[in-house]
Amino acid sequence: MALLDVEELKVEFPTRRGVLRAIDGVSFGIEPGEVLGVVGESGAGKSLTGAAIIGLLEPPGRIAGGRVLLDGKRIDNLPPARMREIRGRQIGAIFQDPLTTLDPVYPVGRQLTETMQTHLKLSDADARRRAVAWLERVGIPAGAQRVNAYPHEFSGGMRQRVVIALALCAEPRLVIADEPTTALDVSIQAQIIELLKSLTRDHGTSVMLVTHDMGVIAETADRVAVMYAGRIAEIGPVRAVVKQPAHPYTEGLMGSIPWIERKVERLRQIDGAMPRLNAIPPGCAFNPRCPHVFDRCRVERPDLLDAGATRAACWLHDA
Amino acid sequence: MAAFILSRILQAIPVLLVVGFIAFALFAFVGDPVVTMLGQDYTEAQRQALIHSLGLDQPFFVQYAHFMWAALHGDFGISYRLARPVAGLIAERLPATLELAFTASVLALLVGLPMGVYTGIYRNAASSRLFLVFSLIGVSLPTFLIGILLILVFSVMLHWLPSFGRGDVVHLGWWSTGFLTISGLKALVLPAITLGLFQMTLIMRLVRSEMLEVLRTDYIKFARARGLSDRAINFGHALRNTLVPVITIVGLQFGLVVAFSIVTETVFQWPGVGLLLIQSIAVADIPVMSAYLLLVAVVFVVINLVVDLLYYAVDPRLRIERRAAAGAR
Numbered sequence: 001m002a003l004l005d006v007e008e009l010k011v012e013f014p015t016r017r018g019v020l021r022a023i024d025g026v027s028f029g030i031e032p033g034e035v036l037g038v039v040g041e042s043g044a045g046k047s048l049t050g051a052a053i054i055g056l057l058e059p060p061g062r063i064a065g066g067r068v069l070l071d072g073k074r075i076d077n078l079p080p081a082r083m084r085e086i087r088g089r090q091i092g093a094i095f096q097d098p099l100t101t102l103d104p105v106y107p108v109g110r111q112l113t114e115t116m117q118t119h120l121k122l123s124d125a126d127a128r129r130r131a132v133a134w135l136e137r138v139g140i141p142a143g144a145q146r147v148n149a150y151p152h153e154f155s156g157g158m159r160q161r162v163v164i165a166l167a168l169c170a171e172p173r174l175v176i177a178d179e180p181t182t183a184l185d186v187s188i189q190a191q192i193i194e195l196l197k198s199l200t201r202d203h204g205t206s207v208m209l210v211t212h213d214m215g216v217i218a219e220t221a222d223r224v225a226v227m228y229a230g231r232i233a234e235i236g237p238v239r240a241v242v243k244q245p246a247h248p249y250t251e252g253l254m255g256s257i258p259w260i261e262r263k264v265e266r267l268r269q270i271d272g273a274m275p276r277l278n279a280i281p282p283g284c285a286f287n288p289r290c291p292h293v294f295d296r297c298r299v300e301r302p303d304l305l306d307a308g309a310t311r312a313a314c315w316l317h318d319a
Numbered sequence: 320m321a322a323f324i325l326s327r328i329l330q331a332i333p334v335l336l337v338v339g340f341i342a343f344a345l346f347a348f349v350g351d352p353v354v355t356m357l358g359q360d361y362t363e364a365q366r367q368a369l370i371h372s373l374g375l376d377q378p379f380f381v382q383y384a385h386f387m388w389a390a391l392h393g394d395f396g397i398s399y400r401l402a403r404p405v406a407g408l409i410a411e412r413l414p415a416t417l418e419l420a421f422t423a424s425v426l427a428l429l430v431g432l433p434m435g436v437y438t439g440i441y442r443n444a445a446s447s448r449l450f451l452v453f454s455l456i457g458v459s460l461p462t463f464l465i466g467i468l469l470i471l472v473f474s475v476m477l478h479w480l481p482s483f484g485r486g487d488v489v490h491l492g493w494w495s496t497g498f499l500t501i502s503g504l505k506a507l508v509l510p511a512i513t514l515g516l517f518q519m520t521l522i523m524r525l526v527r528s529e530m531l532e533v534l535r536t537d538y539i540k541f542a543r544a545r546g547l548s549d550r551a552i553n554f555g556h557a558l559r560n561t562l563v564p565v566i567t568i569v570g571l572q573f574g575l576v577v578a579f580s581i582v583t584e585t586v587f588q589w590p591g592v593g594l595l596l597i598q599s600i601a602v603a604d605i606p607v608m609s610a611y612l613l614l615v616a617v618v619f620v621v622i623n624l625v626v627d628l629l630y631y632a633v634d635p636r637l638r639i640e641r642r643a644a645a646g647a648r
């Protein structure tokens with residue numbers, strides 16, 4: 001059984017000029033120990049999907065349909081107190097900007113012990129010992145002294161290591177990492193990804209890794225989901241999606257990735273722009289930009305269809 | 320730490336010198352003490368003798384230096400009106416004002432802070448809106464009107480609380496306190512509410528807007544993502560991060576409360592320095608007025624120092640900068 005199952009997830013924002021549907025029927029699963037990469041242009045709905053899973057959509061945003069299951073049990077309709085027990089303990093989160101993610105007024109050790117003692121029965125001494133161990137595990141030397149340091153005493157990269165420690169310290173089974181390296185210096189990005197990879201592999205933790213960096217996806221993810229305008233355009237094993245993309249949008253994204261050299265590459269630009277939420281065209285949302293568009297694309301919306309090794313939401317694969 | 324306090328005290332010296340100058344200048348520009356003290360009939364010789372004995376024939380800055388030197392020793396001269404040393408007059412009245420200001424500020428903090436937190440967390444609740452409307456009234460009604468309304472309701476109509484004076488006081492050394500008698504405490508209630516209401520609403524609005532600000536930050540979202548309890552998030556993290564601005568405002572407000580207790584003291588005939596000032600202004604009792612000015616300046620300086628020290632305790636970033644700066648020296 002999958003660790004996490006997202007079924008037909010819909011997220012809406014009521015606005016004065018009607019309801020905006022930002023996520024429109026997203027389904028995917030994550031197996032224990034699996035790394036799922038999530039890519040897509042800005043505004044595709046990657047962050048909202050993550051926020052919906054951990055129940056932290058900002059009002060007035062709300063889940064308007066579908067289900068989220070952890071170990072086959074629904075977590076999208078839990079009372080707040082029960083959901084709190086899942087956040088941090090079952091599903092951890094890593095945010096984008098380490099400079100703003102840590103509370104400036106507490107030493108990092110205190111933030112670690114607070115998190116652990118919220119979820120695990122630990123004495124103060126044990127929690128403190130573990131906090132030191134976690135700092136060292138995420139590559140912060142002299143953890144015993146650094147536990148008493150405040151966030152502003154660390155560099156950006158070091159702070160992101162602290163954030164990773166915080167996300168993992170209550171030993172969750174899934175971590176949602178939303179662009180964990182975007183705000184960091186390029187020279188540190190690879191180290192942080194490597195750290196995240198090795199720690200989660202050691203603990204058998206699943207990862208939902210949101211990134212714009214196809215190089216990172218190629219090296220890190222087992223499977224990848226490509227999002228477009230609030231839906232999944234294509235999902236499948238990372239090699240297949242990168243080497244033989246089945247969806248024209250993925251094809252566009254992958255066009256210029258030098259896969260063999262494994263060079264770090266940003267997503268390629270595709271002509272045109274993703275439609276705004278209030279102007280999503282009927283049929284396939286990608287049709288105004290698609291080089292293979294045909295009549296059916298403009299009237300009927302494709303769901304995910306089997307397309308070789310992957311699944312793609314494209315009528316080209318309607319058998 | 321000691322160096323920090325010392326540097327703050329050194330910084331305060333120019334401020335006090337300037338205020339002292341203004342206090343001193345009052346003598347030169349408001350009324351003529353010689354005429355006031357001589358009365359109706361006097362000879363030119365008497366006048367010269369008095370001018371000489373008061374040191375008024377000396378150069379301006381020498382007189383200023385004398386004034387400051389005397390003030391430093393607690394000598395503010397003799398009240399024209401009461402013919403008694405000003406220092407003694409003020410020392411007699413100061414406990415009343417400080418106890419009133421303290422009670423008003425504590426009241427404002429004890430009510431304003433929780434209300435600010437509540438309205439910040441439950442910003443859309445009907446009760447929050449009610450608090451906000453109430454706070455608007457508190458901010459916009461003038462102090463004397465609030466005092467008179469309170470007297471009307473609780474003294475005149477209900478006869479629950481006294482409308483003037485300080486009640487019975489107990490003397491502890493030179494300090495007189497109203498905290499230790501029932502009538503003293505009862506007498507405190509209405510003036511303290513009157514004086515504290517503005518502050519209370521100010522603190523509430525400040526805490527509320529700071530809370531709203533902090534609750535939007537990434538570290539609060541991350542605290543939620545870590546699964547912390549609402550209590551830990553709202554109080555441990557959000558409120559804790561609002562403390563720096565709140566301490567500043569509350570601290571500075573305490574200075575203002577002391578300074579502006581004048582109105583409340585007048586309405587309630589509260590025997591503090593504010594009332595003394597009003598009575599002194601009416602007859603141009605310059606020594607009292609100038610001593611009052613200096614007193615308020617000292618209160619502000621002391622409060623500023625306390626606020627700085629609290630900052631230091633509350634914001635780790637300041638501590639580090641100071642450590643770094645000290646290391647660099």
Ligand SMILES: Nc1ncnc2c1ncn2[C@@H]1O[C@H](COP(=O)(O)OP(=O)(O)OP(=O)(O)O)[C@@H](O)[C@H]1O
Pocket residue numbers: 013020022040041042043044045046047048049058060061277
């Ligand atoms: N509070 C809101 N009200 C209305 N629309 C919103 C709100 N928050 C997000 N959206 C919309 O939801 C869509 C998805 O946003 P999301 O943050 O998930 O994008 P993303 O894929 O994470 O993009 P990025 O790569 O820039 O992080 C966007 O089009 C955005 O405009």
Ligand code: SF4
Pocket residue numbers: 247248249284285286287288290291292293294297302313314315316
């Ligand atoms: S469904 Fe049509 S428009 Fe959409 S991606 Fe496939 S071919 Fe292009």
Ligand SMILES: [Mg+2]
Pocket residue numbers: 046047048178
């Ligand atoms: Mg995002």
